[in-house]
Amino acid sequence: MASSLVTAFIYDRYETYRSQGLGYEELIPFDVDVTIDGLKRALEASGHKVVAVEGIRQLVALVAEGKHKSWDLAFPIAEGIFGGAGREAQVPGILEAYQIPHVFADAATLSLAQDKGLTKMVLDHHGIPTAPFAVVPAAAGPSAGAGEEKEDVGATFPLFIKPTWECSSKGIDQKSKVGDAAELVEGVRRLRARYPGQSVLVERFLGGAEYSVSILGTGPSARAIGTALLDWDAAESQQVLDSHYHVPYWARGAPPEGHDYPVKVVSARDNPDVRPAEEVALKAWRAVGCRDTGRVDIRLGLDGLPYVLEINAIPGLRPSWSTLTKTAEFYGIDYDQLIGAVVESALERYPHLRSKSESAELRN
Template identity: 30%
Template sequence: MGAGKVLVLYNYSQHLVKGEPKDILAEHGVIACAHAVAAALREAGYTVEVVAFSTDIEATLAPYPPKEWIVFNLGEGLEGRLFEEARIAWALEAMGYRFTGSPGEAIALSTNKAKAKEALARAGVPTPPWKLLRDPAEVDGWRPDGPLIVKPVSEDASIGIGASSVVTDPHQLRERVAYILNRYRQAALAEKFISGREFNISLWGNEPEILPLAEVDFSAFANPLERIVSFAAKWEPDSFEYKNTPVICPAVVDPELKGRIEEVAKKAWHAIGCRGYARVDMRVDTEGNPYVVEVNCNPDLSPDAGFYRAARAAGYTYTEMVVRILRLAVEGV
């Protein structure tokens, strides 16, 4: 089915420079993914090396000439440092490797939620109103319209998102901003909380093809303000949130709304500059208006993760999905 030499590259961190101790769960989630990807590629006939790096990527890749190896890039950074994921892609490009997923520019843009929202707004992509807060004192005098969700400006994987992230008054907002500044050493992005449905839209290809839509089922949560995909919902299997946020794929959605969601997802892909594969997360309000809340350039490809869930719903096996993502890189998409 395939032939060639593939380096499955991922990061391994033993500790974090910021954040909560439990955040290491997200860092370590890539390990099992790397081995699953490698097994799929071997099944397809590729020669595969699985390489973890915990220091500098340049030294790690020295034994693997770029003319001989293509990189299946699962690198997500080191020790929770800001923008390491983008630096990995930039380094791969500078060293002459072909690699899967998005270029460094797109990863950097999507990682900085404030910059990403600016790019989305310029492209006419609907995204919730927001404000960047660098100090709790900046809350004074601000009168937002309704509840807010407060996030670290440059994290992904729901890091820094928990039960206290949705706030309804200035005191709660100041507390959450202070927490993010102190614990995550970065500004806080406060955006209007869109009460409604949440969809994950997986895309891949050149002029991107949209895989079957997925919807998070929040029916176990009576309080609309608790209907979020928190860190616990993603990474803590014993938590109520993890056990009660199943994902329905294909989502049950009427054709008109489906069309709007898909159109917005494609515009978001182009606004950020995604390549190869990506996921766009949206909230849809009670009037049926979709809002982009996140663009993930290199989403999790684990067998139990959302991207494969969508690919499987479209008829792909895990191996077929992995091989297609690799071939998109080989073809220079």
């Protein structure tokens, strides 16, 4: 057992927002009780004294009352609902303003990772492969520039379009893969109407296999704990888009039950794509500045090379369901061990907390 640290566990509860009338698509970032209870139990199993904090409003209230002064650490998984590309950064921003140590990346990194267009710009700067792309700014007219984006991505059709700030396949449907200029203009118009104020990412369609690399650690100590193949072809119970992109559960009007994605954990021993995908994923993770744990989604081009799709800096952590937790379990890392390792990674940044943790362990 590790420390007796007082840890504020900050989350957004799915059922709370559902009871307020939000639709399934709006509910995507929020965590179901299985996740919340599992994380709380895992932290307690490591000796943490857990303070449950539901959402940013309760966090603000507790900070205003000075209750945060007893906290040693925060474990924030709340992703927010308002604020565009800054949603996931809001809670960490408050924690940093009040000098509360926390797990996961800082506010600036989370804002960057939330914006797929800006992330790809950073990856390009570092020479990390990502599909050629262009961004249709929110300020443009509904079809302004859309017909010319194919020139910027350096490719002929098909192209792929999606909103820049969304997660969990929000904004992706049967019309996301566009085959000509007319479909591109209409698709951009549709996304800008559906997600007002948000830019649209247009990128070369990658026709190869898709992988999700799960990562543990920060900077030079970060390592890939495993890689999962997103096996759309085997997803017989789901609708599939051109054998490549699926229709997410929210688009089918279904709650997040069953499984996260149709993943199959693969190893470098059996799959030659794994090692190159993990190498690229780790480069992206370090370049953007992500910390502790998360996922980097990779897709192969028709040239067989891996390209970064996006970075998940606050990953899903539902026990035995989320891609990262299932990948960890495949490699013998159970849920409690995973969450303990995430906290240990964070404590590397806070020597005073590590000392307190080690002292408590010696006393026990």
